[in-house]
Amino acid sequence: MGLLSPWFLIGLAGLGVPIFVHLLRRHVTILRPVSSLMFFERGVQSSTRHRRLKYLLLFALRTALLLLLVFAFANPFIRRPASTANGHMHLIVLDNSFSMRAGTRFPDAKQQAITLLAAKPHDARAQIIALGGQLQILTQPISDEAQLRSALEGIQPGDGRANFGELGRVVRSLTETVHSPIDLHLFSDMQRSAMPGNFADMVLPPNVKLFLHPLAEGAIVPNWTVESVDAPADLSDPKDPKRSRVHAVIAGFGTPAATKTVSLVVNNKTISTRKVDIPANGRASVDFAPLAVDHGFNRCAVKIDAGDAFPADDISVFAVRWPDPERVLFVHADGDTRSATYFAAALAAVSKGAFLLQSTPSEQTTDIDPSRFAFVVLSDSIALPSLFERALSQYVMKGGGVLIALGTRAQRHAPIPLWGAAVQDDHNYARAGSAATLGPIDFTHPVLLQTQPQQANNSSGGWGEVRVFYAAVVNPEQSRVAARLSDGTPFLLDKKLGEGHVLLLTSGLDNLTNDLPLHPVFVSFVDHATEYLSGAQRMNGSTLVGSFVQLRSEAEPVGTVSNSEVIDPDGHRPLSLNEARTAQTFRLTRAGFYQIRFANGRDAVIGVNPDRRESDLEPLPKDVQQLWTGSSGNETSQNPGTAVAEDKYQSTSIWWYVMLFALVAALAELALASGYMGTQREDA
Amino acid sequence: MQRLLAPEVLASISSLDLLAKTVVDGFVAGLHRSPDFGFSQEFAEYRAYTPGDDLRHIDWNLFARTERCYLKRYRGETNSQLTVLLDASNSMQYTSGPPSKMDYARYLAAALFYLSIHNQRDAAGLIVFDEDVREYIRPSTRPGQLARLFAGLEQTAPQARTNFAKPLQHFQNALHRRGIAIVISDFYEKPEIIIKDIASLRFRGNEVILFHILDPQEIRPAMKASALLVDLETDQRIEVIPEYTRTAYRDRIDAHIEQLRSLARGAGMDYQLLVTDQPLDRALREYLTLRLAGD
Numbered sequence: 002m003g004l005l006s007p008w009f010l011i012g013l014a015g016l017g018v019p020i021f022v023h024l025l026r027r028h029v030t031i032l033r034p035v036s037s038l039m040f041f042e043r044g045v046q047s048s049t050r051h052r053r054l055k056y057l058l059l060f061a062l063r064t065a066l067l068l069l070l071v072f073a074f075a076n077p078f079i080r081r082p083a084s085t086a087n088g089h090m091h092l093i094v095l096d097n098s099f100s101m102r103a104g105t106r107f108p109d110a111k112q113q114a115i116t117l118l119a120a121k122p123h124d125a126r127a128q129i130i131a132l133g134g135q136l137q138i139l140t141q142p143i144s145d146e147a148q149l150r151s152a153l154e155g156i157q158p159g160d161g162r163a164n165f166g167e168l169g170r171v172v173r174s175l176t177e178t179v180h181s182p183i184d185l186h187l188f189s190d191m192q193r194s195a196m197p198g199n200f201a202d203m204v205l206p207p208n209v210k211l212f213l214h215p216l217a218e219g220a221i222v223p224n225w226t227v228e229s230v231d232a233p234a235d236l237s238d239p240k241d242p243k244r245s246r247v248h249a250v251i252a253g254f255g256t257p258a259a260t261k262t263v264s265l266v267v268n269n270k271t272i273s274t275r276k277v278d279i280p281a282n283g284r285a286s287v288d289f290a291p292l293a294v295d296h297g298f299n300r301c302a303v304k305i306d307a308g309d310a311f312p313a314d315d316i317s318v319f320a321v322r323w324p325d326p327e328r329v330l331f332v333h334a335d336g337d338t339r340s341a342t343y344f345a346a347a348l349a350a351v352s353k354g355a356f357l358l359q360s361t362p363s364e365q366t367t368d369i370d371p372s373r374f375a376f377v378v379l380s381d382s383i384a385l386p387s388l389f390e391r392a393l394s395q396y397v398m399k400g401g402g403v404l405i406a407l408g409t410r411a412q413r414h415a416p417i418p419l420w421g422a423a424v425q426d427d428h429n430y431a432r433a434g435s436a437a438t439l440g441p442i443d444f445t446h447p448v449l450l451q452t453q454p455q456q457a458n459n460s461s462g463g464w465g466e467v468r469v470f471y472a473a474v475v476n477p478e479q480s481r482v483a484a485r486l487s488d489g490t491p492f493l494l495d496k497k498l499g500e501g502h503v504l505l506l507t508s509g510l511d512n513l514t515n516d517l518p519l520h521p522v523f524v525s526f527v528d529h530a531t532e533y534l535s536g537a538q539r540m541n542g543s544t545l546v547g548s549f550v551q552l553r554s555e556a557e558p559v560g561t562v563s564n565s566e567v568i569d570p571d572g573h574r575p576l577s578l579n580e581a582r583t584a585q586t587f588r589l590t591r592a593g594f595y596q597i598r599f600a601n602g603r604d605a606v607i608g609v610n611p612d613r614r615e616s617d618l619e620p621l622p623k624d625v626q627q628l629w630t631g632s633s634g635n636e637t638s639q640n641p642g643t644a645v646a647e648d649k650y651q652s653t654s655i656w657w658y659v660m661l662f663a664l665v666a667a668l669a670e671l672a673l674a675s676g677y678m679g680t681q682r683e684d685a
Numbered sequence: 686m687q688r689l690l691a692p693e694v695l696a697s698i699s700s701l702d703l704l705a706k707t708v709v710d711g712f713v714a715g716l717h718r719s720p721d722f723g724f725s726q727e728f729a730e731y732r733a734y735t736p737g738d739d740l741r742h743i744d745w746n747l748f749a750r751t752e753r754c755y756l757k758r759y760r761g762e763t764n765s766q767l768t769v770l771l772d773a774s775n776s777m778q779y780t781s782g783p784p785s786k787m788d789y790a791r792y793l794a795a796a797l798f799y800l801s802i803h804n805q806r807d808a809a810g811l812i813v814f815d816e817d818v819r820e821y822i823r824p825s826t827r828p829g830q831l832a833r834l835f836a837g838l839e840q841t842a843p844q845a846r847t848n849f850a851k852p853l854q855h856f857q858n859a860l861h862r863r864g865i866a867i868v869i870s871d872f873y874e875k876p877e878i879i880i881k882d883i884a885s886l887r888f889r890g891n892e893v894i895l896f897h898i899l900d901p902q903e904i905r906p907a908m909k910a911s912a913l914l915v916d917l918e919t920d921q922r923i924e925v926i927p928e929y930t931r932t933a934y935r936d937r938i939d940a941h942i943e944q945l946r947s948l949a950r951g952a953g954m955d956y957q958l959l960v961t962d963q964p965l966d967r968a969l970r971e972y973l974t975l976r977l978a979g980d
Contacts, residue, residue: 032922033912036776036786036903037873040937041914044926 005076005654012071016064023060059677062670069663078654089182090142091127092172092209093118093149096189097156098133098163099546099592099615103190103224103311106216107158110188113214114153117186118146129153132189134161134547134590136171142179160546160592162612163189165629166197169205176206183209190217191621194614203629211630217620221255225307226616227263227317228252228284232292232301234542235322237355239294246290249303249317254617256309257281265289266302267321296323298606300594301542314616318594318608319543324355327375327535331360332382334410340380340510343518344527351528356535371396376534380510381408383415390418398499399563400601402534407473408509417475419503420496426474428490436468436515437486446483446495448504448529463522471514472507480505500554500563500601504530536603543608549586550607553600568596570609705792705799705835709969731755766824766864767801767809769794770856771838774815774847775917776873780961781902789961790869790898791838793968797867798834800969802826808864811837814852815845823859846918847874849882856886863890871898873918876945884952893954896968897945900961904938906930 004010035041095114101107121127126144129152131137139152172185185205189195191213197203205211231248239245247265258281265273272293279285294301302318309315329348331341341360348356356375363382366389371377377393379385385393397403403419416423430437442449442464449464464484472490480496494505508515517523544550552565564581568574570593576584589595589609597605621629734743734754744757771794777787784792794811801807810824811834822830822837847870856866866886872879872895886893908927915922942958949956957971 031912032915034779034915034917036779036871036900036917038914038916038919038921038923039873040934040941041923041925042929042933043923044911044929 003078003080005078007075009071009074009076012074013068015067015071019060019063019067023056023063056677059670059673062666062673066663066666066670069659069666073656073659073663076654076656077659080653089125089184089210090179091117091121091125092130092175092183092185093127093153094130094132094168094185094187094189095153095156096132096163096187097159097161098189098192098195099158099160099313099611100163100190100192100311100618101133101216102158102313103217103222103618106190110190110214110216111153111156113216114186114188115150117214118149118153121146129156130171131156131159132163132168132187133159134163135588136167138171159590160609160611161590162547162615163192163195164197165195166199166202169197169203172205172209176208180208184212185209186212186214188214188216190618191215191626192615192617193619193621194617196621196625200628213626213630215620215626217618221620222310222618223253223256224309224311224314224616224618225251225253225256225259225261225279225305226311226314226613227303227305228613228616230303230317230319230543232319232321232542234320235324235355236292236294237324237353239323240291241353242291245292246288247292247301247303248286248288250284250286251277251279251305252284252613252616253279253282255282255619258283262306263287264304264306265292266304267292267294267299269300271304292321294321294323296325298322298604300606300608302608311616311618314611314613317543317610318592319610320594320606320608321542322606326354326357328373329356329358329531329535330369330371330374330377331358331380332363332366332378332385333360333380334382334408335362335364337381337408337511339512340406340408340518343512343523344378344380344510347518347524347527348531350524352531356531371401372399374401375536376402376404376531378510379403379405379418381406381410383407383411383417385418394419394498397501397503400500400536400599400603402502402504402536404504404506404530404534406506406508406510407475408511408514409471411473417505419498420475420505422476422478424473425476428472428474428486428488429470430472431470436470437472437488437490438469439464439467439492440485440487440489442484443482446481446493447533448493448495448526449483450529463520463525467515467517467520467522469508469515469517471509475505475507497554502534504534536599536601542606543610544589546589546592546609546611548609549588550595550597550605551586552597553585563600563602564598565600566598570594705795706803709796709800709804730758732758765805765807766862767797767807768812768824768856768864768866769797769810770812770814770852770866770868770870771841772815772847772868772870772872773813773819773841773843774845774870775843776847776871777898778843779871779900779903779917781900782962784961786871786898786900786961787841787843789959790896791841793869793896793898793959793965794838794867795835796965796969798831800973802831802834809834812852812856813837813841814848815843816848816851817845818852818855821855821859824864847871849874849879853882853885857888865892865894867894867896869896869898871903872945876941876948879945880948880952880954883954887953894971895945895949895954895956896971897942897956897958898961899958904935904960906934 093114095110097107101110118127123146124144126142127140127149128142129139129149131139139156140149143149168187172183176183228250230250232246233244236245249263251261251263253259256279258279260276260278263275263277264271273289275287275289277285277287289303292301299321300318301321302316304316307315331344333341341358345358345360348358359374361369363379363385367386369389369392371389371393377396393401393403397419405417405420407417407424411417411424411427428437444450469486469492472486472492474490475494477491477494480494482491482494484491484493486492490507492507494507496503496505508517510518512518517526552567553563565576565584566574566581567576567587570591576587587597589607592609592611595607595609597607599605731744731747732755734756738756742756742758743754747753747755771790773787777790778785780786780788798809798811801809806826808824808826809830811820811822812818813820820837820841822833849870868883883893883895908925908930911924911926913922913924946956946958955971957968959968
């Protein structure tokens with residue numbers, strides 16, 4: 002405690018006034034003559050004692066009033082811990098991104114954070130946030146040190162990527178509800194790659210004071226990493242020299258030129274090793290071919306014997322699937338052999354043995370179980386046995402795919418299986434003398450995505466040369482129209498039923514109602530329709546930490562039970578039973594292999610790798626750090642070691658409270674003095 | 686005119702003569718407006734002449750008409766003798782504001798003298814006393830008596846203590862005919878002693894009136910704080926707290942007044958408490974009531 006204006010203590014000399022009035026000045030008794038004392042009685046002792054007692058209380062009040070006034074003008078202050086003095090809240094942000102695994106960065110950062118937490122004033126509030134990938138707010142603003150310490154110690158190094166822009170966004174949203182001053186302590190390696198493209202995203206609100214605690218200072222740490230791996234997700238023929246190969250890029254950050262050994266590991270077996278010369282601070286690529294894999298899912302990795310301080314990024318994992326051949330059920334009308342021929346030829350061209358076509362007339366489908374097929378094609382087969390139609394409906398609802406091609410047998414008003422509607426009309430363009438062509442095409446549809454004009458030779462991706470002589474007219478409600486004819490008649494429609502899809506081609510596949518099977522675009526169409534309907538349009542064999550996978554297409558209808566399952570790299574199931582029923586997406590937060598069973602019953606193995614920007618360990622330049630801290634509540638960057646000590650205590654003026662006490666003393670003095678000196682009213 | 690009888694107004698009049706004239710004229714004028722009092726020096730009765738009667742009182746006009754001698758009698762001719770006994774002890778100089786008890790007593794005595802001599806043609810005399818007789822003016826109706834009485838009043842200054850026994854003894858020795866004796870004092874003595882000393886005045890058929898002069902502060906003293914009180918007669922000092930003056934003192938002074946009033950009436954005397962902030966008419970009315978009753 003101290004005084005900001007001690008020279009005002011001269012006013013204490015004024016204390017002499019009440020001392021003189023009450024203690025030094027002699028009490029003078031006024032003589033009062035009376036005619037006679039015969040009716041009076043003496044009352045000396047009690048009167049004097051009572052008077053002096055009252056005057057001593059008045060003297061104390063007056064002295065206190067003068068003392069408090071002088072004290073208030075001297076502007077007293079007390080030194081209080083900074084956080085409690087002005088209600089500061091500590092926001093402790095610990096970076097647990099992938100780069101913090103380098104060396105002893107993460108243990109050091111955690112230790113520093115725990116030290117800061119221990120130095121925190123007992124009643125100051127704090128909040129713990131983990132900055133790695135998705136920002137995690139681990140505690141509410143509390144002052145319970147045990148809980149805060151427990152939250153801090155519970156943070157483990159992650160595989161995500163730090164983003165200071167995300168931190169700024171979260172803190173800005175946090176300050177919308179917390180208006181008190183916030184001391185933000187960031188324990189991070191301050192990677193340059195964590196900086197967002199726009200510096201404004203990092204700027205913190207005015208009431209947030211940023212304290213940086215950088216872990217990595219000094220020279221840039223050299224680091225080699227497997228920057229990227231290009232490998233096929235599905236490999237139907239491992240001996241195919243074109244597809245059975247792995248292309249890896251090795252990158253060095255702050256590294257000298259060096260020769261490194263790169264290995265290809267498949268199912269924990271090193272099957273190939275290459276020597277690669279990496280230029281200084283540059284990149285080099287290496288190819289492994291052929292890729293010898295087994296049937297099913299293969300867990301592969303490209304490793305480098307970097308020998309640097311950051312071994313965690315010396316490996317990049319990916320999954321390669323060598324699937325068994327799957328069968329495709331092709332249901333055709335009795336006597337129709339052309340459509341199956343065309344479709345089988347196209348399927349064989351694109352699947353390279355991955356799919357085998359099983360053709361059967363519609364009348365013989367009664368005992369066929371559709372679930373044993375990758376997908377089903379109904380070629381001009383409107384009339385189906387009811388058992389098969391019901392089984393087909395359940396098959397689609399569980400995630401199966403069906404391609405329906407309407408030929409000339411689709412008479413007017415005939416119900417379309419699975420579609421829930423009938424053929425409204427039909428257009429026979431051949432009779433009209435001119436064939437129809439395709440008009441607007443939705444190239445964003447997965448089936449047509451790879452045939453868009455930029456990737457084809459002509460402007461319509463090959464679809465423009467297709468001539469359509471017959472097309473059925475179908476109500477497009479509740480379906481997506483992927484392509485229309487030139488007169489607006491829907492040509493290709495997509496309807497979602499449960500987890501599955503139904504593609505409806507309003508013309509046939511037999512080269513009679515159109516000439517589509519004769520065009521190269523038909524092969525591409527069959528290829529993508531096969532992927533789309535079979536669910537083989539799965540994700541790549543590798544992805545990045547923090548990305549999402551879609552477990553099911555939409556929220557589950559009531560009563561339908563189709564669980565999805567996720568097994569993380571440690572073999573744990575991160576989804577609860579309820580989440581397994583309802584979760585639509587799942588965030589991949591760990592590096593390694595995830596085994597996923599989707600709601601439609603299909604399986605996948607995904608290799609998840611950290612974002613390679615985390616491998617660039619170059620920290621933010623000092624000037625940028627100073628600019629960041631300067632843009633927050635403080636003006637200059639602080640030394641992390643001394644910042645806490647300097648602001649540990651803060652002077653808080655208490656003159657206002659002293660003046661409040663003076664006011665109370667003045668009121669008490671007023672009341673007491675008026676009681677002594679007021680005119681006493683005579684009784685009647 | 687009643688306004689002129691207020692003590693604070695009278696205090697501004699320096700001449701006792703003028704003061705007495707003002708009081709009495711105003712008082713008498715006020716009586717004329719009252720139906721209860723028909724006092725004046727008007728004709729009272731005719732009485733047949735008997736030898737020895739003063740020839741100056743024969744109504745010669747009636748003799749001329751009837752050839753019989755009748756005496757014309759007026760009320761004023763039933764004359765009396767007024768003696769004022771004025772206490773001039775030190776206690777009478779107490780005042781909480783003009784006039785003091787002594788001045789108030791002077792005004793009262795002057796007004797009584799004026800009323801008695803000038804209006805009633807009674808003989809009036811004065812005895813000023815404290816513990817002894819300090820001034821004695823024999824009752825008389827001679828010209829200049831009023832001036833002598835006023836001079837005696839003006840020369841009176843409070844001093845010494847009060848003692849009723851000695852001046853009353855002197856009064857009894859000088860009294861040769863019955864009349865009205867008025868005692869003006871603050872009566873700071875035990876009521877039994879006062880009545881015992883004064884009761885002897887009644888023995889020769891005198892009518893006795895006690896005018897008890899007190900200051901308002903003596904009846905209801907207002908003390909804000911404890912004070913050191915000094916007795917004007919004995920110079921004794923005691924410290925008194927305000928609480929006492931608000932409670933016990935008032936009870937005691939009230940009991941004293943009531944006892945004095947009771948004993949005085951029991952002894953056949955009239956008693957009148959006069960507070961110095963009250964007009965003098967009450968005292969004059971008391972005197973006249975007694976005067977008329979004596980006729």
